[in-house]
Amino acid sequence: xxxxxxxxxxxxxxxxxxxxxxxxxxxxxxxxxxxxxxxxxxxxxxxxxxxxxxxxxxxxxxxxxxxxxxxxxxxxxxxxxxxxxxxxxxxxxxxxxxxxxxxxxxxxxxxxxxxxxxxxxxxxxxxxxxxxxxxxxxxxxxxxxxxxxxxxxxxxxxxxxxxxxxxxxxxxxxxxxxxxxxxxxxxxxxxxxxxxxxxxxxxxxxxxxxxxxxxxxxxxxxxxxxxxxxxxxxxxxxxxxxxxxxxxxxxxxxxxxxxxxxxxxxxxxxxxxxxxxxxxxxxxxxxxxxxxxxxxxxxxxxxxxxxxxxxxxxxxxxxxxxxxxxxxxxxxxxxxxxxxxxxxxxxxxxxxxxxxxxxxxxxxxxxxxxxxxxxxxxxxxxxxxxxxxxxxxxxxxxxxxxxxxxxxxxxxxxxxxxxxxxxxxxxxxxxxxxxxxxxxxxxxxxxxxxxxxxxxxxxxx
Numbered sequence: 001x002x003x004x005x006x007x008x009x010x011x012x013x014x015x016x017x018x019x020x021x022x023x024x025x026x027x028x029x030x031x032x033x034x035x036x037x038x039x040x041x042x043x044x045x046x047x048x049x050x051x052x053x054x055x056x057x058x059x060x061x062x063x064x065x066x067x068x069x070x071x072x073x074x075x076x077x078x079x080x081x082x083x084x085x086x087x088x089x090x091x092x093x094x095x096x097x098x099x100x101x102x103x104x105x106x107x108x109x110x111x112x113x114x115x116x117x118x119x120x121x122x123x124x125x126x127x128x129x130x131x132x133x134x135x136x137x138x139x140x141x142x143x144x145x146x147x148x149x150x151x152x153x154x155x156x157x158x159x160x161x162x163x164x165x166x167x168x169x170x171x172x173x174x175x176x177x178x179x180x181x182x183x184x185x186x187x188x189x190x191x192x193x194x195x196x197x198x199x200x201x202x203x204x205x206x207x208x209x210x211x212x213x214x215x216x217x218x219x220x221x222x223x224x225x226x227x228x229x230x231x232x233x234x235x236x237x238x239x240x241x242x243x244x245x246x247x248x249x250x251x252x253x254x255x256x257x258x259x260x261x262x263x264x265x266x267x268x269x270x271x272x273x274x275x276x277x278x279x280x281x282x283x284x285x286x287x288x289x290x291x292x293x294x295x296x297x298x299x300x301x302x303x304x305x306x307x308x309x310x311x312x313x314x315x316x317x318x319x320x321x322x323x324x325x326x327x328x329x330x331x332x333x334x335x336x337x338x339x340x341x342x343x344x345x346x347x348x349x350x351x352x353x354x355x356x357x358x359x360x361x362x363x364x365x366x367x368x369x370x371x372x373x374x375x376x377x378x379x380x381x382x383x384x385x386x387x388x389x390x391x392x393x394x395x396x397x398x399x400x401x402x403x404x405x406x407x408x409x410x411x412x413x414x415x416x417x418x419x420x421x422x423x424x425x426x427x428x429x430x431x432x433x434x435x436x437x438x439x440x441x442x443x444x445x446x447x448x449x450x451x452x453x454x455x456x457x458x459x460x461x
Contacts, residue, residue: 021263023270024158024238025167028225029078030218031071031119031176033244034253035064035265036195037215045192046212049188050223051267054242057276057313058269063350065326069246069254070335072121077170078126078243079103081170081290081306091334091445095123103290105127106304107167110297114156118149118171123450130169133157139173141180149221155228162233167293172221174201175214177249182213183270194285197252197260197409203377204250207455211248215364239270239296241289247455251375251393255330255366257346258410259402262328267302274315281315282322283350325349325423327430333445337370339363343442344396347427353410354423355400358438363394399424 021093035041039048040055065078076089079102084090084368096102102122104114118135123126133153136143149172157168189205192212198204222242227236231278244265247253253260261429264286270275287308291301314416328346332338342365344356357364368375375393378386401415401423431438 004439018193022110022165022298023273023351024165024234024298025107026170026225026238026240027168027221027227028170028242029075029172030215030242030244031171031173032246032248033175033218033265034214034247034250034255034260035244035263036260037212037248038244038265040267041265045187045208047186047216048219050219050226053226053243054240054269055267055277055304058240058267058274058278060279061266061268061284062279062281064243064264064266064285064327065262065283065328065348065350066246066286067262067328068266069256069328069330071119071245073329074246075121076102076128076157078289079122079169080289081304081308081358083307083327083430083434084285085431085434085441087126088448089123089329090329091448093121093334093450094445095450096127096447100127101304102128103167103169103293104131106290106294106299107297110294110299111165112169112297113157113164113166115150115154115155115166116169116171117154118169119173120171131157135171136173138176139181140178145181145324151221151224151228155232158228158234159232165297167297170225172218174218174221174246174254175211179207179210179214182210182215182217184213186210186216187212189203194229195409196304196391197411198250198374199378199381199383199389201374201377201381201386204374207250207374211250216301226363236271237254239268239273241266241268243286243289249367249372249377251336251372251389252410255332255335255368257328257330257344257352259348259404259408261330262346268315270315270410273316278317279351280314280320282311282320283324283326284311284314284322285326288322325426325430327427331445332364332366333442333443335451336367337365339365341439341442341445343438344367345427345431345436347423348404349423349431351403352420352421352423353400353402353404354427355394355402356424356427357396357400358400358442360398364396365394369394 040052068289073084116130117133136148139148187209189240194200291310330344332342400416
């Protein structure tokens, strides 16, 4: 009789215990932000009190990398756990292959509600069946404050059913250009510290001022989300991951595979699991996020065909390492004012970075070279450094090799006889595994974009 009663008790209690042990999952994604531009990552000027708070109450990743330095391939890779060529969305404004699954497909069978609010940049819709809570792709400061990221809808989603776990993606439009949000007066251009990879001109300082103001604006959005969680009594039950996306639209950031383009800021707070105020040097990638969330939700990521691997052991302090190498790629074909074809592939171990430029005979072109005020001001500054920065941005050698510990800004290309041959070999191996045929894959980029392409080869949308 006792065994029967005990068995019935377990049948009732076990599901409840299981639900309570599974956290809510909140992913906050910034837009076009270089990983160093945070207080907690050592920027002496930018003010990010809410993200700094997350880092103080949780874990700061020192070696997190995205898979592509442009919005659409990055996000589709982040949401699928697959690198861009393999999932089919390697150019910007693209779509994944038929049958590719994303975050909702993995979490909803486990009983999670999965929603997204704010920016969308995925296709086709059936591959990304989030519950869309509203918002817009882009902002520009022309819409009423907050309309592009309606956090009231996020609040309703969070509070809807306290008994059901949820996963929510909050996708901000900031600090993407045109840098028209935030209090610019908080960042007087003449008082800013210009990062070493940029050329110090009035235009550069003005750009930094507007860009930093938008970062602080976005940090305020993080604060609003934290307040919603606290008011709903969900703070202690929620794992909060904040990511910076790719680098900013200043030169040598977005659209490049230099460390400023693919290295990402990442902080995660999970009360009761992650030890507050910790840092990790484990090498992790955006393709690891879906497998990690899946395991946190009680699923089995090993049963799915991910490129990424769950880093739950790192979060729990059981492991100090993760990957040996991670990868990234970029194509200019099909982006705003992009080159006819300029493919870039990269591999890093977090200490060294190897870049292969597939079309070194072609000028590298994008929005920076087309109308980037900062970049074009460098041409007239009259310094050797300014001339060098302009030239090396557009004309890339076939190979680039950087010691990130000595040269985190990628100023000194060490490619040559002394380069570690393991890195080119690892890149070859990865490209083969991805089905990446180099130039042929670049030329096929437009076939991965919508049939209707109003921007043309030199445009974008």
